[in-house]
Amino acid sequence: MRIGFLGPRGTFSQEALNKYIGRNTYEVVAFSTIPEMLFAVKNNDVDEAVVPIENSIEGGVGVTLDMMAFEVDLLIKAELAIQIRQNLLAKKGTRTEDIKCILSHPQAIGQCRKFINSRLPHAEVRFVYSTADAAQEIAASGRNDYGAIGSIAAAEEYKLDVLASSIQDRDNNLTRFVVISKEDSSRTGSDKTSIVFSTEDKPGSLYRILDIFSLWDINLTRIESRPEKNELGRYIFFVDFVGHRDDEDVRDALAMVKRKTSFYKFLGSYPKWKVD
Amino acid sequence: MRIGFLGPRGTFSQEALNKYIGRNTYEVVAFSTIPEMLFAVKNNDVDEAVVPIENSIEGGVGVTLDMMAFEVDLLIKAELAIQIRQNLLAKKGTRTEDIKCILSHPQAIGQCRKFINSRLPHAEVRFVYSTADAAQEIAASGRNDYGAIGSIAAAEEYKLDVLASSIQDRDNNLTRFVVISKEDSSRTGSDKTSIVFSTEDKPGSLYRILDIFSLWDINLTRIESRPEKNELGRYIFFVDFVGHRDDEDVRDALAMVKRKTSFYKFLGSYPKWKVD
Numbered sequence: 001m002r003i004g005f006l007g008p009r010g011t012f013s014q015e016a017l018n019k020y021i022g023r024n025t026y027e028v029v030a031f032s033t034i035p036e037m038l039f040a041v042k043n044n045d046v047d048e049a050v051v052p053i054e055n056s057i058e059g060g061v062g063v064t065l066d067m068m069a070f071e072v073d074l075l076i077k078a079e080l081a082i083q084i085r086q087n088l089l090a091k092k093g094t095r096t097e098d099i100k101c102i103l104s105h106p107q108a109i110g111q112c113r114k115f116i117n118s119r120l121p122h123a124e125v126r127f128v129y130s131t132a133d134a135a136q137e138i139a140a141s142g143r144n145d146y147g148a149i150g151s152i153a154a155a156e157e158y159k160l161d162v163l164a165s166s167i168q169d170r171d172n173n174l175t176r177f178v179v180i181s182k183e184d185s186s187r188t189g190s191d192k193t194s195i196v197f198s199t200e201d202k203p204g205s206l207y208r209i210l211d212i213f214s215l216w217d218i219n220l221t222r223i224e225s226r227p228e229k230n231e232l233g234r235y236i237f238f239v240d241f242v243g244h245r246d247d248e249d250v251r252d253a254l255a256m257v258k259r260k261t262s263f264y265k266f267l268g269s270y271p272k273w274k275v276d
Numbered sequence: 277m278r279i280g281f282l283g284p285r286g287t288f289s290q291e292a293l294n295k296y297i298g299r300n301t302y303e304v305v306a307f308s309t310i311p312e313m314l315f316a317v318k319n320n321d322v323d324e325a326v327v328p329i330e331n332s333i334e335g336g337v338g339v340t341l342d343m344m345a346f347e348v349d350l351l352i353k354a355e356l357a358i359q360i361r362q363n364l365l366a367k368k369g370t371r372t373e374d375i376k377c378i379l380s381h382p383q384a385i386g387q388c389r390k391f392i393n394s395r396l397p398h399a400e401v402r403f404v405y406s407t408a409d410a411a412q413e414i415a416a417s418g419r420n421d422y423g424a425i426g427s428i429a430a431a432e433e434y435k436l437d438v439l440a441s442s443i444q445d446r447d448n449n450l451t452r453f454v455v456i457s458k459e460d461s462s463r464t465g466s467d468k469t470s471i472v473f474s475t476e477d478k479p480g481s482l483y484r485i486l487d488i489f490s491l492w493d494i495n496l497t498r499i500e501s502r503p504e505k506n507e508l509g510r511y512i513f514f515v516d517f518v519g520h521r522d523d524e525d526v527r528d529a530l531a532m533v534k535r536k537t538s539f540y541k542f543l544g545s546y547p548k549w550k551v552d
Binding site for chain 1: 311330331332333334335338339357362386389400403404405407426446450452479480482483485486489490493495496497498499502503504505507508509511541547
């Protein structure tokens, strides 16, 4: 079994990967972008990939959603969520007040806006590909007026000091990951299903689709709109709901949704994640 | 009249600003972040601000939506949309094949993924705050193995060559901007209204809100979910629809929406933008 994650080592994606594989002996492969990783599943270079899909503060991960809708025909076989705790990392000997430049991924910067504004208001902010890249760059630069925002795992990996821990604006910062494969999961009795669709360009058409779920008493857990990309004002909708494709009600509801939408794609049924 | 836009000069925000003010003689003020700009409206440092809210390819601008929902009590008084055309810019004498590093805003990089993958697959990508910053940085660096992705306005402002023009993956790339102020606009007969709300944590509650609009024959033009930020799986919904707060049906519908939601905020009525 080969499984992909968003590298380098020390990202939250690796934390999610570790949680998913547990004690299994999988071969793990680091990818530098989400599209590369999903194309690798498509081309059988890896069997599965762990990808971030949603953060409780910053929202949906656009590139994952767009890839699943438009670029690959793959399925979600599992979901899991991890707590994101951000930390201010720097070379040994750096003091917080010395920091002139902060490096991190745009989403991590977004998660720590209040900390940056109050503690480092004059520092320049530079975006890099991942929180681990930020840590790696600072370790390599040897500079002690640079800070990175990232995980404790990154501090350990790149031998950096933790100047301030758990600096995210809000404590309830979770990222939901999904495991992408060519097959989804069979029924466990506590399952979720994901689909994506676009409605006809008529008033009330989204309402009519949600009406179908309401008719069959199916509980939606998430609805997220993304641009359809052809025209401003046209959207596709990602919907997650409780149930499995093998449940009779789900099967009937999905058959109806499929008939009533101009674009429809089934994205998989998988066991519902239980928050620890 | 003082009006804010997202600087520096040469951004698409300035293009939108120019379109909005036309021949009026406003004093224009460049801000470096959307939060600073919206707090400036709140504190009467400027009268209005032109902010990006949605792009037809990349989707909603999270920071604008979150600021409007959670941080300021301001209203939308106008909307406008501009075509985004991205270009590869570099110092005079640079050839495309020389470029080792591409600088731009993450959204601009996202809009040109296919061009980068096919023409500059080995170039390193570095994120900066704005497309204009990228152009400015290259002009200042004097390096001729760097490229920026940005507007023609930025090429002119920073005296760069345009190595490739209109390099965005999709031609239908529009950004919608809104003009934020302390007051919205009075009825013109061709208006839109924006609200944001969260529903009770019960199955079918979003459906029941959309049902209200359906009952009053109000046409939704957009629905976008964003995390509520307190808990993974809880969302707020931004809804735009046709009509003005002074229309009788809209008034009745909004009164009902307000009663049926756990969080509700009116974001303004404003003239509908007519695409040129």
